[in-house]
Amino acid sequence: MREGIIVKALSGFYTVQTEEGLIVCRARGKLRLDGTSPLVGDRVVCAQDHDGSGRIDRVLERKNWFVRPAVANIDALVFVAANTNPITDPFLIDRVSVIAADAGCELILCVNKTDLDSAENLCRIYRKAGFSVIPTSAETGEGIDDLRQLLRGKVCAFTGNSGVGKSSILNRLVPGAALPTAQVSEKLGRGKHTTRHVELFQLDENSYAADTPGFASFEIELMKPIPKEQLQFDFPEFAPDIGSCLFQDCSHRKEPGCAVRGSVEAGRISESRYRSYLRLYDQSAQLKDWERKEKNT
Ligand code: GDP
Ligand code: ZN
Numbered sequence: 001m002r003e004g005i006i007v008k009a010l011s012g013f014y015t016v017q018t019e020e021g022l023i024v025c026r027a028r029g030k031l032r033l034d035g036t037s038p039l040v041g042d043r044v045v046c047a048q049d050h051d052g053s054g055r056i057d058r059v060l061e062r063k064n065w066f067v068r069p070a071v072a073n074i075d076a077l078v079f080v081a082a083n084t085n086p087i088t089d090p091f092l093i094d095r096v097s098v099i100a101a102d103a104g105c106e107l108i109l110c111v112n113k114t115d116l117d118s119a120e121n122l123c124r125i126y127r128k129a130g131f132s133v134i135p136t137s138a139e140t141g142e143g144i145d146d147l148r149q150l151l152r153g154k155v156c157a158f159t160g161n162s163g164v165g166k167s168s169i170l171n172r173l174v175p176g177a178a179l180p181t182a183q184v185s186e187k188l189g190r191g192k193h194t195t196r197h198v199e200l201f202q203l204d205e206n207s208y209a210a211d212t213p214g215f216a217s218f219e220i221e222l223m224k225p226i227p228k229e230q231l232q233f234d235f236p237e238f239a240p241d242i243g244s245c246l247f248q249d250c251s252h253r254k255e256p257g258c259a260v261r262g263s264v265e266a267g268r269i270s271e272s273r274y275r276s277y278l279r280l281y282d283q284s285a286q287l288k289d290w291e292r293k294e295k296n297t
Pocket of ligand 2 (some may be wrong): 244252257258
């Protein structure tokens with residue numbers, strides 16, 4: 001019996017990275033019967049026969065999992081943003097930060113294209129909210145080592161609007177990145193696949209990045225909305241104020257004596273983050289019960 005992590009899944013075959021190397025496995029029949037079909041990112045117990053064929057016996061408990069792409073146990077979502085060509089709307093970052101918080105992943109903000117625009121405003125907002133913010137330039141290499149350091153020992157996935165530099169940063173992170181870009185792209189499998197599958201790409205001995213050829217990134221639109229009462233807990237900078245509002249069930253919108261709003265007025269919480277909270281709250285409140293159920297299934 002060995003433990004490992006599924007790095008690739010294709011037509012019922014799972015490639016498992018173990019300490020002794022890669023083993024291609026099928027899932028034991030019982031796994032499929034009880035509905036736990038393995039996902040890329042799953043930690044599994046597997047065995048290898050004399051003929052080299054492998055079998056997954058057990059899927060260990062998941063920390064989290066996503067539907068599109070179908071991937072489990074993401075430790076960190078890396079949101080790549082830029083303040084020029086294209087300009088990232090902070091609301092998009094806030095939506096992803098809420099999804100990350102809800103799934104128990106760390107959010108890392110990578111502010112890219114700093115050779116063109118230092119994006120100080122974005123850095124300020126998200127540092128203040130308590131996130132790790134790494135200014136990077138895939139062009140000059142600035143910040144790439146800091147990012148690599150921060151990803152050590154983690155399984156991460158990249159997201160962010162198209163054109164911000166996700167592929168360029170991934171290419172920089174890949175070991176031996178002195179390869180010409182085209183070759184690295186081939187290695188990453190970009191541009192060749194039309195099917196929507198996900199693979200874990202090894203960054204170093206125990207760090208992985210989920211690479212999703214065929215996806216722009218995580219499909220945020222399709223992710224389940226967060227119930228409005230839950231949202232406040234997914235804004236980590238609200239935490240010191242929760243419980244200090246005049247009303248116990250304060251929604252932090254218009255109620256008198258709201259401690260969260262007090263912190264916004266005092267400048268401890270960024271207005272832009274607070275505006276996103278209000279917008280997400282309204283979006284969630286507008287969902288009918290049946291829509292909520294549908295999206296959650
Ligand atoms: P993706 O859609 O997020 O994967 O973005 P790409 O990695 O394909 O990058 C989009 C464009 O931006 C490409 O032309 C890159 O060369 C360029 N680019 C990416 N990162 C940087 C950067 O840090 N600085 C500059 N000046 N250009 C960049
Ligand atoms: Zn309040």
